[in-house]
Structure formats: C-alpha cells, structure tokens
Amino acid sequence: MDKIVVNKLDLFYGDQQALNNIGIAMKERSVTALIGPSGCGKSTFLRTLNRMQDLIPSVKITGQVKIDGQDIYATGTDVVLLRKKVGMVFQNPNPFPKSVFENVAYGPRIHGETDKKKLSEIVETSLKDAALWNEVKDRLHESALGLSGGQQQRLCIARLLAVGPEILLMDEPTSALDPISTMKIEELISELKDKYTIIIVTHNMHQASRVSDRTAFFLSGDLIEEDVTSVLFTRPAKKKTEDYISGRFG
C-alpha cells in the first residue's frame, strides 16, 4: 500500500525554484533511496515530507504530499503530531548532552509519559530495535557524548523510535561514519523496514543499491526517474540517469 503520495510538488526558496513538479508514491514498509548530484534537491525534498522546510521563512510550497491519504499541507494539520509520525535522522549524529537513557526518554516525556517503569521499558525496547542495547545497557546513565559516532547515530535512531513513528527520513545518515559503523546502520535499515517506511538520501550509489527497494534520481530539482533499485541501476529508462550512474557527471 502507498504510504506517501506526492503530487505536483513545487518548492521555491524566495524566487529560486528548487523542486519542479515532483510526483512519486512510496510504499509502506519499504526503503526508497534518493540519489543525485549535490544541489539537485534531495534534502529539500526529504524535508518536505515532515514539513521541516516550513521553518524557513522564504520557502513557498505548492502541490500535495499525502501521508495515509491525508494532505500534510492542508490547513489544520498538527505539525507536532506529523513530526512524531515522520521522524528524521541527520548527517551528523546529534545526541543531546545528556545520558543515554535521557536521550531516549526525552521524546516520550515531551509527549506526556511520566511513568518511570513505562519509560524504562520504552528506552530498552527502542535501544534494542536500534541494535544498540547490548553496547550500552551497562552505561545507560553515562553521557551519550562518550559513545562512538556510529553508536551516537544508532542512539539518534533509538530516540526517534521511542516516540512511535511510522516513517523514518534519513539524510545521509552514514556520511560522517567509518565503514564498520556504516555497515551496522545499513543492517539496521534492513531490519527496520519490516516495521517502518524509510526514505534515505545518499551520495553513495552502492549504499542505495544495498539498502533500498526503490530509487529516485533527482537532477536540478526534477525527479528524472524512479524505479525498482536493481532496474534503475542496470536498465535505466532515461539517458540522464544512465549518464549519472555510469559516472559521467556528478
């Protein structure tokens, strides 16, 4: 079933257009990779899916983004609830300067959970689901800033999972990490897709082919082509896609 359906989406920064007439549907419990050269609009597009771009005053958006059939840009949308449902992980892991436990408990607390036993359960489950529990179970009350970069990124994923999202947006989540930490995040993505709909921006085409079910290729604000990942990388329909994946530019 389609989880996200985008239709005729345009985005402007002031009078500069960064997304042109984007149309794409993304299936529930699948991984979609967004690829394309620097500046093509991948991050901008990703951020339209939880209305992060609304935070920039010069941004103007037209068109539709429907999640579970509801237009998230319709008046009356509760943006706090939307961002709970559609969580985001960034390029550089950004844990709070608090303990491991407090990082994960933070979201549920903000959303009103006060029961200590419940919070402990949520923290444990979220850390297990983020494949971090075994590494941190003996240091839950130590600072998160003492963890490695890869552990910090998995902690940021646990922090998201703790508030019960359905969609995970990942903006180059491994570009600041070493190869082993990258592999762990990629394995984690494969496990998480059983429960979540995942959209990942990546500069790394090998990563896109390893982790995603479908891939979308962006160029200069246009969505050039979107298909099953193995098809897009071996038999692209468009010349521009072929030029990009064969390394002729970008």
Ligand SMILES: Nc1ncnc2c1ncn2[C@@H]1O[C@H](COP(=O)(O)OP(=O)(O)OP(=O)(O)O)[C@@H](O)[C@H]1O
């Ligand atoms: N806050 C902003 N204000 C004005 N222009 C912006 C802003 N953010 C992005 N842009 C412009 O929008 C276009 C798309 O940028 P975006 O960051 O979405 O591309 P990208 O494909 O994610 O690039 P990268 O891979 O380098 O992160 C670029 O021309 C960029 O300069």
